[in-house]
Every structure is written in C-alpha cells, then in structure tokens.
Amino acid sequence: MDELLDDEGRPRDVAAALYRFFDEIGVDELRERQRSCDLEILTMGISFTVYSDGQNIDRSWPFDVVPRMIPGDEWERVERGLIQRLRAINQFIDDIYNEQRIIEAGVFPAELLDDSTNFRPECRGVRPKYGVWAHISGSDLVRGGDGTLYVLEDNLRVPSGVSYMLENRVVSKRVLPELFETYDVRPVDAYTDELNRILSSLAPEGRPDPTIVVLTPGVFNSAYFEHSFLAQRMGAELVEGADLVVGDDDCVYMTTIDGRARVDVIYRRLDDLFLDPEVFREDSMLGVRGLMRAWKAGNVAIANAPGAGMADDKVVYAWVPDIIRFYLDEEPLIANVPTYRCMYDDERDHVLAHLDELVLKPANESGGYGIVIGDRATPEELEEAAQAVRADPRNWVAQPILELSTAPTLVDDGDEPIEGRHLDLRPFILSGRHSYVTAGGLTRVALGKGSLVVNSSQGGGSKDTWIVDDSATAGMWGDWSAP
Amino acid sequence: MTLLARTADRLHWAARYLERAEDSARVLRSFGELFADFPASGLRWGSLVAVAGSDARVEPVDGSDDNPVAHFLIADRDHPNSIAMTVERSRENLRTCREVLPREAWRTINDLSIFVRGAAPTSIDVRRRERFLDRVIDDSRRLDGVLQVSMTRDEAYEIWRLGRYIERADMTTRVLGVRAANLLALPPGVSDEFGEVQWMGVLRSLSALQMFQRATRGPIDGPSVVRFLLFDDRFPRSVAGCLSEIRSSVLRLPAYGEVLAAVETVDAELRRCRPTADDGVELDASMDRLQLALAALERVMHEQYVEH
Numbered sequence: 001m002d003e004l005l006d007d008e009g010r011p012r013d014v015a016a017a018l019y020r021f022f023d024e025i026g027v028d029e030l031r032e033r034q035r036s037c038d039l040e041i042l043t044m045g046i047s048f049t050v051y052s053d054g055q056n057i058d059r060s061w062p063f064d065v066v067p068r069m070i071p072g073d074e075w076e077r078v079e080r081g082l083i084q085r086l087r088a089i090n091q092f093i094d095d096i097y098n099e100q101r102i103i104e105a106g107v108f109p110a111e112l113l114d115d116s117t118n119f120r121p122e123c124r125g126v127r128p129k130y131g132v133w134a135h136i137s138g139s140d141l142v143r144g145g146d147g148t149l150y151v152l153e154d155n156l157r158v159p160s161g162v163s164y165m166l167e168n169r170v171v172s173k174r175v176l177p178e179l180f181e182t183y184d185v186r187p188v189d190a191y192t193d194e195l196n197r198i199l200s201s202l203a204p205e206g207r208p209d210p211t212i213v214v215l216t217p218g219v220f221n222s223a224y225f226e227h228s229f230l231a232q233r234m235g236a237e238l239v240e241g242a243d244l245v246v247g248d249d250d251c252v253y254m255t256t257i258d259g260r261a262r263v264d265v266i267y268r269r270l271d272d273l274f275l276d277p278e279v280f281r282e283d284s285m286l287g288v289r290g291l292m293r294a295w296k297a298g299n300v301a302i303a304n305a306p307g308a309g310m311a312d313d314k315v316v317y318a319w320v321p322d323i324i325r326f327y328l329d330e331e332p333l334i335a336n337v338p339t340y341r342c343m344y345d346d347e348r349d350h351v352l353a354h355l356d357e358l359v360l361k362p363a364n365e366s367g368g369y370g371i372v373i374g375d376r377a378t379p380e381e382l383e384e385a386a387q388a389v390r391a392d393p394r395n396w397v398a399q400p401i402l403e404l405s406t407a408p409t410l411v412d413d414g415d416e417p418i419e420g421r422h423l424d425l426r427p428f429i430l431s432g433r434h435s436y437v438t439a440g441g442l443t444r445v446a447l448g449k450g451s452l453v454v455n456s457s458q459g460g461g462s463k464d465t466w467i468v469d470d471s472a473t474a475g476m477w478g479d480w481s482a483p
Numbered sequence: 484m485t486l487l488a489r490t491a492d493r494l495h496w497a498a499r500y501l502e503r504a505e506d507s508a509r510v511l512r513s514f515g516e517l518f519a520d521f522p523a524s525g526l527r528w529g530s531l532v533a534v535a536g537s538d539a540r541v542e543p544v545d546g547s548d549d550n551p552v553a554h555f556l557i558a559d560r561d562h563p564n565s566i567a568m569t570v571e572r573s574r575e576n577l578r579t580c581r582e583v584l585p586r587e588a589w590r591t592i593n594d595l596s597i598f599v600r601g602a603a604p605t606s607i608d609v610r611r612r613e614r615f616l617d618r619v620i621d622d623s624r625r626l627d628g629v630l631q632v633s634m635t636r637d638e639a640y641e642i643w644r645l646g647r648y649i650e651r652a653d654m655t656t657r658v659l660g661v662r663a664a665n666l667l668a669l670p671p672g673v674s675d676e677f678g679e680v681q682w683m684g685v686l687r688s689l690s691a692l693q694m695f696q697r698a699t700r701g702p703i704d705g706p707s708v709v710r711f712l713l714f715d716d717r718f719p720r721s722v723a724g725c726l727s728e729i730r731s732s733v734l735r736l737p738a739y740g741e742v743l744a745a746v747e748t749v750d751a752e753l754r755r756c757r758p759t760a761d762d763g764v765e766l767d768a769s770m771d772r773l774q775l776a777l778a779a780l781e782r783v784m785h786e787q788y789v790e791h
Contacts, residue, residue: 042597043590043593043594043597044590044593045578045589045590045593211485219578219579228578228579228581228582229581231581231582232581232582232586235582236582237485237487237490237582238490238579238581238582239487240489242489243487243488243489254485254487255487255488255489255791256485256486256487256488257486257487257488257491257638257642257736257737257787257788257789258485258486258638258737258738259738259791261485
C-alpha cells in the first residue's frame with residue numbers, strides 16, 4: 001500500500017495539499033528543489049562514511065525532497081506504544097541483571113542468556129539510576145500491507161540516525177517553505193535538549209552541574225558526523241577513548257589544556273566490547289581502561305548502560321509482548337511482527353518447511369547483514385540457510401515477508417517522475433527520569449524500484465518525516481495501530 | 484569552558500593550515516602582478532617554492548601559462564603545503580573540532596574546501612589563477628570574520644588565534660628570508676639591479692605595500708622595508724604585530740608561564756635583528772634565528788597544552 005495515495009492512485013486527505021502544490025510548481029521546479037536540497041546538504045557537510053575498497057569515503061547524505069506524512073492522531077498512539085515498550089524492556093534488562101524474576105516465573109527461558117552475544121555477566125548486580133539501561137533507543141517501524149505499523153526491531157545499543165532526522169528538517173524547511181505554511185508540522189528540534197536533560201539526570205549524586213561527554217570511536221566511524229553533531233547541539237565535549245582516564249579514585253577524567261577535568265556522564269557511541277580493555281576486549285584501542293570499575297562504583301553514568309544490548313537480540317524480540325505483559329500487566333500497543341524461534345522444535349520445523357515464504361534473520365547482526373529473504377533467494381541459498389538453522393537454531397528467527405508500505409518519491413529511473421518506494425521509520429525514544437519520543441523519526445527509503453533495502457550504506461535514501469496535525473486528516477486511515 | 488588537549492591541538496593546526504593557504508595565495512597573487520613589471524629572465528619562480536618552505540626541485544617554465552611551479556603550489560596533492568592540501572588539512576582538523584566552533588564556521592571552511600577541490604586543478608592557468616586565489620583569501624578572512632562576531636572569547640578562540648599569528652609571523656620571516664637568499668646569490672660586484680622592484684614584491688606578497696607607503700613616506704629601499712615588516716607593530720602582518728597578538732592570547736590561557744617565556748624569547752630575537760638588508764648575510768641569519776624561536780614557541784605550547 002502507499003501511504004499518501006489510495007488504491008486508485010488518488011492522494012489521501014493528508015496528501016491533498018501536497019499534490020496540489022506539486023501540480024502548481026510542476027516537475028521541473030520540483031527537480032530544481034531537489035537539487036537545492038543536494039547542494040544544501042553538500043555545503044552543510046552532512047555526510048556519512050562508508051568503508052569501501054579499503055578506504056573510508058565521506059559521502060553526502062542522500063535525501064528525497066518529497067516529505068513523508070503521518071497524521072498526528074495516529075502518531076500519538078505510536079508514541080504511547082513506544083514508551084510502553086521501552087518501559088517494559090528497561091525493567092526486563094534490570095531484572096535480568098539482578099533478580100531474574102521473569103526467569104523464575106517461567107516466562108523467559110534462562111538458556112537464552114547462556115549463548116547470548118550481548119548478555120554481559122560483568123554487569124550482574126549493577127543498578128543504574130531509575131532502573132534504566134537503554135536510555136536512547138531507535139526502534140525500527142514498518143507498515144505492513146494492511147497499514148498496520150509493526151516494530152521490526154529494537155535498537156538498544158548505539159542506534160544512529162537522529163542527526164539526519166534533524167538536518168533533514170532544516171533542509172526541507174529551506175527548500176519547501178510554502179508547504180510549512182500549509183501544513184501544521186510538529187517540530188523535531190527539541191530532541192537534543194531532551195537528550196541533554198536525560199543525560200544530566202543520570203549524573204552521580206552530588207554532581208549538580210554535571211559534565212557530559214560524547215564518546216566516539218573516532219573520525220573513521222561511519223556515524224562520526226552524528227557524534228560531532230550531538231556534541232555540538234548539547235554543548236558537550238566530543239571525546240575519544242584516549243582523551244579519558246580513570247584515576248586512582250575510580251573517577252573518570254578528561255585531559256584538557258588545563259589538566260584533568262572530571263566527567264560525570266558518558267554518552268558512548270562505542271560498542272560494549274570496546275569500552276574497557278580491562279574487562280572486555282584487551283586489544284581495544286578505543287576504550288578507557290578502568291571505565292567499568294568507575295561505572296560500577298557509581299562515579300560515572302554510561303548511556304546506554306553496558307549490557308543493555310542483551311535485549312537487542314532478534315530472539316529476545318520475540319518475547320517482547322510477553323515482557324510487556326509480565327512487567328506492566330498491559331497489552332502491547334504496537335504489534336510485533338510474528339516471529340518463529342528456531343530454538344523450539346515445532347517452530348523450527350515450520351520455518352524449514354516454509355523457508356521460501358519467510359525472512360530468515362540471524363539473532364545478532366545489524367545493518368541488514370545475514371538476512372535471507374525467502375522469495376528472492378536461490379534454491380542453493382535456501383539450502384545453505386536451512387543448514388545454518390539446523391547447525392545453530394538458537395541464532396535464527398524467521399518472520400513472514402511483509403509487504404512494506406511505499407511513499408511517493410522523486411526518482412530518476414522510473415516510468416513517472418514520482419513513484420512509490422518502500423520505506424521504514426526509526427523514531428528515537430529517550431528513557432530516564434522521564435520519557436520522550438521524537439515527533440516522527442528518520443524515514444529511510446529504498447530508492448531502487450521494488451527494493452526493500454533502506455540502508456544508506458546500500459543505496460538507501462531518506463525523507464523528512466512530518467507528523468501532521470489537522471482535524472481534517474484525523475482518523476482517515478482508520479485505527480491501524482491497535483493490534 | 485574546558486578545552487580538550489587533543490581538540491586544542493587540532494584547532495591550532497586547522498588555523499595554521501588555513502593561514503598558510505591564505506598567505507601562499509597572497510604570495511602567489513603578488514607574483515602574478517610582479518610578472519607584468521619584470522623582464523622575464525630576472526624573475527625566479529624558484530623563490531616561490533622556497534617561500535612555501537620546500538626544497539623540491541620543480542622545473543620552472545618561466546612565463547608559461549602551463550606552469551609546473553604554480554601547479555606545485557596550488558594543486559599538487561603530493562605537496563603537503565600546496566593550497567589544495569593545506570585547505571584540505573585545515574578542513575579535516577576542523578571537522579574534529581566542530582563542537583567548539585560556531586556552526587557557521589564549519590560551513591565556511593567546508594564551502595572553501597568544496598570549491599578548492601573542484602577548482603584547484605583548473606586554476607593553474609594565469610587567467611583563472613587570480614580569481615581562485617582571491618576566493619581562498621576571501622574565505623579565509625570570512626572564517627575569521629565569523630569567529631570575530633560569533634565566537635565566545637574562550638580558550639578555543641585563543642588557541643585559534645595563536646595558530647593564525649604564529650603561522651603569519653613565520654610567513655613574514657620566510658618571505659624576507661628568501662629575499663635575503665636572493666641577495667646572497669648575486670655574483671660579487673653585481674648590483675641588485677631590480678632591487679626596488681624586488682622589495683616592492685616583498686611588500687606586495689605580504690599585502691603590505693600600501694600600508695608601508697602610508698607609514699614610510701619615501702622611496703622603497705631594503706632597510707625601510709625590513710624595518711616595517713619586522714618592527715612596525717601597528718601592521719598586523721609584521722613580526723612585531725603578530726607577536727603582540729600572540730602575547731595577548733597567551734595571557735588568556737591557563738598555566739601560560741613557560742609559553743610566555745617562549746614568546747619573550749622570540750621577542751628578544753626580533754630585537755636583535757638589524758635592518759641592514761643590503762648584503763643579505765645579516766638578514767638571512769636573523770630570519771633563521773626568528774624561525775627557530777617560533778618553532779620553539781610551538782614546541783613549548785605543545786608540551787604545555789597537548790602532551791602533558
């Protein structure tokens with residue numbers, strides 16, 4: 001289905017004014033505006049880094065001028081659903097690293113922890129403030145063929161993309177000013193302020209004016225632009241591991257031109273395993289020796305907390321509806337995609353019998369790696385996948401192939417200048433003393449005709465996402481987000 | 484406001500590289516003008532290579548539009564001090580300091596870098612060169628303008644200024660040093676035939692001709708040019724002018740004791756210089772000593788603020 005056009009190809013209510021505007025300015029002018037976007041992105045230096053042919057290449061951020069629109073009333077339900085989901089997931093992580101009530105109750109199987117790649121036994125017994133481990137998360141949402149919004153995965157480790165969401169808005173405001181007069185679009189730029197507040201609230205006791213730093217793996221990381229962006233917007237220091245040191249007092253310090261300065265909160269954009277060579281990978285040059293000691297002593301807050309990624313596992317994902325029911329005694333407000341867990345004999349048998357109709361996913365890969373899409377794979381690939389499942393059932397889940405929704409996109413290679421392209425949505429959810437959900441999120445769009453790959457490293461683009469408030473559009477898509 | 488030691492280092496070099504790009508552009512631009520006044524045989528493109536601090540052997544093709552020296556100084560990506568590479572290195576350093584600078588500053592350097600990447604290879608030709616050099620100088624100035632009106636006078640600001648003025652002082656000594664070397668290279672008994680034009684070229688390459696004439700009424704001769712470029716602290720490209728800016732920035736940094744001492748050493752060297760420019764021997768030696776003192780200042784700053 002298309003989000004802005006109905007089955008007859010007529011603009012839905014929310015898109016009526018958009019299409020009137022396109023008719024008014026014509027395709028040539030729209031392409032001209034697209035060029036203005038590209039130029040703006042180039043001079044603003046909005047880029048991402050790809051590693052290719054042994055080189056790090058800084059590429060301009062790909063952006064489609066046609067905005068994606070979501071009615072405000074639908075978005076409010078999504079917001080409530082995301083907050084609910086993250087509340088439950090955070091209680092789950094806290095429980096797993098402490099009492100493990102959910103295991104005792106027989107709701108979650110203990111054996112899943114034994115070979116979970118993101119469960120960190122080193123974190124047992126730690127109690128971060130407010131019981132929150134995943135302070136910043138970016139759940140990926142997709143809309144199925146019937147319009148239902150599903151959570152596809154919960155990114156709880158170091159989700160990226162929020163800077164592009166914010167920059168996309170800056171660009172589209174400059175390039176489509178008329179539309180912002182027509183539409184009541186919810187602003188997005190409160191995000192960095194909210195992030196700053198959440199991070200400040202994590203500071204150790206007795207640190208009323210906390211120093212916050214953003215810890216980056218460095219300039220060669222694909223998301224370096226974002227790390228720098230967030231530091232700029234929060235007035236925080238952008239540090240690398242080598243800038244930090246843990247003192248004899250188990251406190252963290254950064255090296256300034258005036259000696260050492262205490263650090264209270266670290267927003268780390270570095271994987272768990274690189275954080276502290278004393279505890280995790282000994283060969284990590286990116287981390288800080290003693291950081292885990294300082295964190296466990298309560299002398300520094302780390303967001304997201306080490307170990308939070310244990311719930312960011314595609315097998316654990318299958319349990320999230322149960323996790324919501326167990327901790328909150330509520331029904332999930334946003335649907336999970338039905339998920340078959342290959343660790344169970346009956347579910348695995350079903351998966352192996354229907355491989356060509358399913359999407360097969362490894363439990364702990366990100367960026368779309370290792371995924372087998374049943375109806376697009378060759379018989380050899382399917383056989384290979386079946387063998388991988390049999391060899392390590394715990395590491396695989398399968399889901400039905402979703403008919404991802406499309407939205408109109410300005411294209412060069414189509415029959416028409418504007419054609420539907422598949423997309424997803426990554427809203428960002430902040431959890432701490434309070435919760436916050438971005439108004440919309442980062443929309444990624446697969447630019448190739450029929451393609452389902454939205455990753456920017458693999459030819460995906462992006463769109464500005466508009467949460468539109470207008471009584472005329474209320475309820476026009478029906479009550480989709482209720483499961 | 485705190486400033487990370489590593490950020491200070493990168494910011495400092497971003498400033499030096501950008502100043503180097505701008506100063507090279509000024510020198511090159513003045514050389515273009517000088518050609519018009521000069522018999523082709525008397526002008527050495529080789530001096531330009533020396534000003535750029537390189538001893539590379541670039542085969543000069545005097546007066547030709549397709550000039551390997553101009554290419555070497557403008558577009559050569561294997562020459563670390565070509566304008567293309569200094570702008571690129573300034574941008575790469577600034578990219579890692581964006582959180583301490585106003586947003587517009589990044590836009591300015593990024594803009595310049597996009598322009599240089601595209602235009603440098605086609606700006607060797609004399610007809611396009613001028614516009615290219617103007618743009619480099621203008622954008623470099625624009626960036627300082629942005630900082631001037633929108634940046635807090637914090638440690639990062641002072642570190643930036645230090646990079647600018649140390650590089651600028653260094654460039655002034657190098658331009659004078661190369662002139663001294665030219666004088667030294669004259670065969671014994673041969674008079675400095677185009678002396679006045681040469682000294683005018685020195686002033687022009689430091690964008691100092693008009694200000695020199697306003698300050699020094701009279702003919703252009705070696706000693707007065709040297710005196711002006713070394714000692715007139717009202718002129719912002721003179722060594723004394725740069726030093727006084729350097730001193731005022733150092734005084735606003737933490738724990739500056741040893742750094743200030745290094746500034747005073749440069750100042751002492753400056754005062755030992757004699758503007759007796761005629762044979763070049765004295766001038767050549769003085770400029771060497773000044774450059775060494777500036778390099779020592781750079782080292783002390785690094786030890787104090789970056790390495791500790």
